[in-house]
Amino acid sequence: MASHRKGRVAEEMKKELSDIIQNNMNDPRVTGLISVTHVEVSRDLSSATVYVSSLGDADEQTAIFKAIRQAAGYIRGELGHRLSLRFVPELHFKADNSIQVGARINELLNQQVTTEAESSDQEDSF
Numbered sequence: 001m002a003s004h005r006k007g008r009v010a011e012e013m014k015k016e017l018s019d020i021i022q023n024n025m026n027d028p029r030v031t032g033l034i035s036v037t038h039v040e041v042s043r044d045l046s047s048a049t050v051y052v053s054s055l056g057d058a059d060e061q062t063a064i065f066k067a068i069r070q071a072a073g074y075i076r077g078e079l080g081h082r083l084s085l086r087f088v089p090e091l092h093f094k095a096d097n098s099i100q101v102g103a104r105i106n107e108l109l110n111q112q113v114t115t116e117a118e119s120s121d122q123e124d125s126f
Contacts, residue, residue, distance in 0.1 A: 009085070010039040010048070016082045017050055020075055021068065029067040032056050037096045041089060048089040051096035055103065061095065068093050 018036040033055040040049045054064050068075070072091050080088040 006041050006043065006045065009045060009083075010041045012083060013041070013048060013050075013079065013089075014039045016079055017075065020078045020082075021052070024078060025067070025071055025074075027067045027071065029063040032060065032064075033099065034064060035099060037098055045085070045087065045089055047092060049092045049094055051094050053096040053099040055099050065093065065095060 014036050017039065021030065021034055021036065035053045036050060037053045038051040040051075042048070052065070052068060054061050056064070072093065076088050076091050079091075
């Protein structure tokens, strides 16, 4: 029974955290595509690990995560207003590079398709 609640709380936190980070933070360092990919909540709901993914180079990502970590108190307060929990979990942010991995895979697939199309065009001309 507790695991169902933990999962529901994690999903609701994920949705609200995404909205807070993308729409409510007025920090100029937080720009571009930023996504909360996963939230892991402890068994007693006292802490949560938030996995955040962003698209950009290493310097931009460093600045984004520094801004998010500095705004953790603000984010936690906003989360408290939005969720009906007695205690809002302490937030720990971690980088997740799934967006970059997906973009790299897409780039490699596009290169492969282009290479195959060029080689079939060359074979057809002979």
